[in-house]
Structure formats: C-alpha cells, structure tokens
Amino acid sequence: MKFITDGMLGKLTRWLRMLGQNVEYSRSLDDKQLIEIAKKQRRVLLTRDLRLYQQAVTHGVSAFLVEGGTEAEKLANLAKRFDLTLEVDVTVSRCPKCNTRIRPVSKDKVVNSIPTKTSSYYNEFWICPNCEQIYWRGAHWERIGKTLRNAKQALEKLDKT
Numbered sequence: 001m002k003f004i005t006d007g008m009l010g011k012l013t014r015w016l017r018m019l020g021q022n023v024e025y026s027r028s029l030d031d032k033q034l035i036e037i038a039k040k041q042r043r044v045l046l047t048r049d050l051r052l053y054q055q056a057v058t059h060g061v062s063a064f065l066v067e068g069g070t071e072a073e074k075l076a077n078l079a080k081r082f083d084l085t086l087e088v089d090v091t092v093s094r095c096p097k098c099n100t101r102i103r104p105v106s107k108d109k110v111v112n113s114i115p116t117k118t119s120s121y122y123n124e125f126w127i128c129p130n131c132e133q134i135y136w137r138g139a140h141w142e143r144i145g146k147t148l149r150n151a152k153q154a155l156e157k158l159d160k161t
Contacts, residue, residue, distance in 0.1 A: 004043040020092035076154035095128035
C-alpha cells in the first residue's frame with residue numbers, strides 16, 4: 001500500500017515511514033497536485049482537511065480523513081482502517097526524512113559520522129542509501145516505544161466499539 005499525505009501530516013508521515021509504509025510527502029503541494037499524484041501513483045491520500053478529502057473522493061481517489069488528537073490516536077485509526085502493524089521492524093523501515101528503505105550498516109563504516117558517545121553505547125546502525133542519514137536505537141527509542149504502546153491501546157479501544 002502506498003500513501004500520500006498533505007502538508008499538515010509531516011509528523012505522521014515520519015511515523016508511517018518508520019513502520020515501513022511508502023509515504024509521499026511535500027509541504028509545497030497544493031490540493032490539486034496531491035489529488036493528481038494520488039490518482040496517477042495509486043496512492044491513498046491521507047489528510048485532516050475535510051474539504052480536500054471530499055475533493056479527492058469526488059475525483060475517484062482513495063482517501064482517508066485522519067482523526068485523532070495525538071500521534072498515537074492517529075496511528076491507531078490508520079492501523080484499524082489499513083490493518084497496519086504498530087511495530088517498528090527495521091528490515092522494512094523507511095527513512096523518515098526521504099522515504100527510502102534503510103539498510104543495516106556496520107559500526108566501522110559510520111563511526112566517523114556519529115557522536116563519540118553514540119559509538120561507545122550502541123552497536124547496531126542503519127543508514128539511508130539516499131540521504132545517508134544514520135539511525136540507531138538511542139535514548140529516543142523509549143519515546144517511540146511509548147507512542148506505539150499508546151497507539152496499540154487506542155486501537156484496542158477502537159476494536160471494542
């Protein structure tokens with residue numbers, strides 16, 4: 001499944017990419033361009049804009065109106081609608097910045113590009129072959145886990161309704 005998100009969903013876009021979803025995103029695209037790209041590339045348009053959602057549906061584009069006050073609630077709603085797994089699996093994760101699949105990289109190859117303390121604490125690294133951003137399970141990993149746990153709890157509540 002492929003998605004395209006409007007300019008208001010940058011944070012959600014990064015989450016979906018970490019979860020392995022192919023998500024096009026640009027803050028500079030207008031509504032007409034978003035609809036054209038979604039149609040041409042057969043992407044589901046994700047938006048919080050009711051008018052854009054209605055326009056997309058009118059033009060025969062698959063669209064979803066994203067609801068929820070927190071990222072966890074938004075993720076839960078998307079997981080319910082599109083049967084998404086709320087787990088980060090680095091074997092399918094995409095670069096949150098550019099949407100390219102990340103790949104494992106040896107510590108030796110990135111040691112000169114990461115903070116010294118990082119290289120002393122962590123041994124597993126991934127790199128984006130496109131933008132060369134380096135990733136590791138650092139201190140932020142706990143926040144990622146907490147958001148995903150909250151999303152799973154929100155999904156359980158949705159499933160009960």
